[in-house]
Amino acid sequence: MKNVEKERVEIRMPKTIIKKLDQYQKENGLSTRTATILELLRKGLEK
Incomplete structure (x- = not known):
């Protein structure tokens, strides 16, 4: 995601x-919670 403008978002869950x-992060070898949340969001949005 080089050269992509990013915005900080705070969520509570x-x-x-x-x-x-x-x-999920551990099972899939993702480095951070942020990376995990982004992956799951992308997967959900692809449907």
Whole structure:
């Protein structure tokens, strides 16, 4: 994502979802929660 303008977004979510995000991150070898959230958003938007 080089040369892409980015904007900071703050979100709050239930701890149960955070746990699922962290598990997905670990299972898929993603480096950060941000990368995990972006991947899942992209997958959801592709549908």
